[in-house]
Amino acid sequence: MxxxxxxATIPEVSSTLPKVGSVLRMNLAEGQSSSSANFANxxxxxxxxxxxxxxxxxxxxxxxLTIHKSEITALIGPSGCGKSTIxxxxxxxxxxxxxxxxxGNVFYKGIDLYGPEANSGEVRRRIGMVFQKPNPFPxxxxxxxxxxxxxxGKPSKKETDEIVERxxxxxALWEEVKDRLKQSAFSLSGGQQQRLCxxxxxxxxxxxxxxxxxxxxxxxxATARIEDLMAEIKTEYPIIIVTHNMQQxxxxxxxxxxxxxxxGANATRPTGVLVEYDxxxxxxxxxxxxxxxxxxSGRMG
Amino acid sequence: xxxxxxxxxxxxxxxxxLRQQRVEKLIKFxxxxxxxxxxxxxxxxxxxxxxxxxxFFRSISLGEFLGTTAWFPLYEPPDYGVWPLIIGTFxxxxxxxxxxxxxxxxxxxxxxxxxxxxxxxxxxxxxEILAGVPTxxxxxxxxxxxxxxxxxxxxxxxxxxxxxxxxxxxxVGLMIMPMMTTLSEDAMAAVPRALVEGAYALxxxxxxxxxxxxxxxxxxxxxxxxxxxxxxAIGETTIVLLAAGSTANFTFDVGQPMQTMSSFIGFAGLxxxxxxxxxxxxxxxxxxxxxxxxxxxxxFSRKIVARFREVYE
Numbered sequence: 242m243x244x245x246x247x248x249a250t251i252p253e254v255s256s257t258l259p260k261v262g263s264v265l266r267m268n269l270a271e272g273q274s275s276s277s278a279n280f281a282n283x284x285x286x287x288x289x290x291x292x293x294x295x296x297x298x299x300x301x302x303x304x305x306l307t308i309h310k311s312e313i314t315a316l317i318g319p320s321g322c323g324k325s326t327i328x329x330x331x332x333x334x335x336x337x338x339x340x341x342x343x344x345g346n347v348f349y350k351g352i353d354l355y356g357p358e359a360n361s362g363e364v365r366r367r368i369g370m371v372f373q374k375p376n377p378f379p380x381x382x383x384x385x386x387x388x389x390x391x392x393x394g395k396p397s398k399k400e401t402d403e404i405v406e407r408x409x410x411x412x413a414l415w416e417e418v419k420d421r422l423k424q425s426a427f428s429l430s431g432g433q434q435q436r437l438c439x440x441x442x443x444x445x446x447x448x449x450x451x452x453x454x455x456x457x458x459x460x461x462x463a464t465a466r467i468e469d470l471m472a473e474i475k476t477e478y479p480i481i482i483v484t485h486n487m488q489q490x491x492x493x494x495x496x497x498x499x500x501x502x503x504x505g506a507n508a509t510r511p512t513g514v515l516v517e518y519d520x521x522x523x524x525x526x527x528x529x530x531x532x533x534x535x536x537x538s539g540r541m542g
Numbered sequence: 543x544x545x546x547x548x549x550x551x552x553x554x555x556x557x558x559x560l561r562q563q564r565v566e567k568l569i570k571f572x573x574x575x576x577x578x579x580x581x582x583x584x585x586x587x588x589x590x591x592x593x594x595x596x597x598f599f600r601s602i603s604l605g606e607f608l609g610t611t612a613w614f615p616l617y618e619p620p621d622y623g624v625w626p627l628i629i630g631t632f633x634x635x636x637x638x639x640x641x642x643x644x645x646x647x648x649x650x651x652x653x654x655x656x657x658x659x660x661x662x663x664x665x666x667x668x669x670e671i672l673a674g675v676p677t678x679x680x681x682x683x684x685x686x687x688x689x690x691x692x693x694x695x696x697x698x699x700x701x702x703x704x705x706x707x708x709x710x711x712x713x714v715g716l717m718i719m720p721m722m723t724t725l726s727e728d729a730m731a732a733v734p735r736a737l738v739e740g741a742y743a744l745x746x747x748x749x750x751x752x753x754x755x756x757x758x759x760x761x762x763x764x765x766x767x768x769x770x771x772x773x774x775a776i777g778e779t780t781i782v783l784l785a786a787g788s789t790a791n792f793t794f795d796v797g798q799p800m801q802t803m804s805s806f807i808g809f810a811g812l813x814x815x816x817x818x819x820x821x822x823x824x825x826x827x828x829x830x831x832x833x834x835x836x837x838x839x840x841x842f843s844r845k846i847v848a849r850f851r852e853v854y855e
Contacts, residue, residue: 339659366744369744370743376734378755380758389745391754392754
């Protein structure tokens with residue numbers, strides 16, 4: 242735990258541009274994570290020709306991604322390239338924005354999320370989400386975790402207690418909060434709140450976990466804890482993570498999708514495009530596209 | 543020594559800047575006076591209420607005022623038991639709150655969570671117009687419509703007359719509903735979007751999100767809205783004067799005419815009570831009681847709001 246944390250904080254501290262590449266390569270050379278070498282993992286989600294309009298504005302287009310079991314998939318790219326828009330398509334959160342129009346398909350175990358046989362509530366139960374800023378409900382720690390199970394088929398008090406304990410343990414928060422479950426969630430630190438939000442997402446037993454820049458509001462130590470946690474749970478819950486932090490993508494992910502912006506014909510605002518999608522090792526050591534290479538070496542974005 | 547004085551002078555403003563600073567001081571003084579006037583007016587009201595009230599309680603004992611149940615202060619022989627007014631006030635207020643709080647909340651939920659943009663754009667101005675209708679118009683609406691068509695139809699427990707606290711209470715409820723709606727909708731709109739998304743992301747439906755996350759998060763604001771609505775209902779005079787009659791019945795039957803504290807003040811204030819007479823002082827005694835009751839309710843609800851604030855922040 243301790244040396245992992247130290248290791249994780251190094252890139253944060255020494256992120257001057259020329260060093261980035263070497264630090265990344267160092268991490269990769271250490272054989273950064275367990276199952277990533279084996280890419281025979283079964284596919285669980287897939288986007289085909291995914292594109293999103295906000296009103297008339299085409300925010301992102303032609304995104305073809307495959308999400309695999311036991312893996313962490315990172316979406317990286319400069320601001321405005323549509324990473325967050327894309328991740329929100331994977332659990333239909335864009336439904337909540339009236340002007341958003343999703344085109345193409347997202348398949349979950351072969352079922353189209355936007356097809357008639359998919360219900361948005363059930364989609365979101367199966368595909369959990371953790372947000373950029375910790376967003377605990379104004380309730381107690383216990384009630385925060387119990388909220389999801391409660392709205393997804395009223396378990397008994399005993400079952401709820403078990404779910405809360407299991408989820409908090411899974412999110413590595415149990416030891417810190419077990420004596421004050423009745424306290425307000427706002428009494429926790431930012432990093433604890435984010436782990437509480439992860440516990441809350443895990444409490445409904447999702448099949449996939451979406452994380453939209455989960456560490457951007459956290460300090461390096463809290464970030465390291467979340468990253469450790471992601472590595473621990475990915476075999477049970479495949480993760481898609483949006484991150485602004487390239488080192489984070491390199492540290493935690495098995496596959497990386499690099500998005501970029503381009504201004505299409507007749508367009509005034511830039512549209513996001515998926516430039517390259519491959520194993521994290523390939524993206525960070527030997528990318529096929531020069532734009533990817535420029536971005537990860539710090540010459541762009 | 544001389545160099546240090548020169549240095550200090552360099553740091554002092556001069557010319558236009560100096561005049562500007564004096565203007566700043568003047569503005570601060572002027573704004574302070576305006577702000578203090580609110581306090582002065584409140585103090586003035588209390589003083590104006592207290593002196594005739596003291597005179598009233600010199601001739602009528604507090605025991606008779608709060609201990610008996612007949613209220614005929616302007617008749618001969620007079621009775622000064624204030625309970626009919628207190629019961630009338632709380633009957634009208636409770637009926638109004640029972641209508642306005644759930645109704646206002648439902649409209650607020652609809653407008654902020656369910657309604658499409660185009661419906662919201664049409665509904666909100668209509669509600670604002672409703673909030674701007676003069677209360678005397680509501681009063682005649684109570685007599686001509688609510689009384690005979692609604693109150694008389696739903697009140698089956700006793701014979702309901704032309705004047706009743708039920709019809710007054712319903713109408714006051716309708717009058718304060720737009721305010722309840724606007725204030726609680728503001729409280730709901732202030733709930734961070736991240737919380738709402740967090741609930742949806744767990745598979746919650748719209749109703750579960752409303753009752754499970756938005757309502758508790760907005761609760762302190764909603765309670766504050768309810769308190770303001772309640773205070774308005776207690777203080778409402780014209781509607782009650784017109785629709786509930788001017789008979790201070792000691793009864794819990796809301797089908798009967800009743801008088802509230804404020805409608806008594808309005809009623810007696812229009813009459814020809816000679817200044818300094820006991821009848822005249824009665825108005826102030828009732829006014830003081832109304833002031834005390836409103837004050838206690840406000841303090842009480844501030845405590846409630848503060849309690850919820852503590853839990854949720």
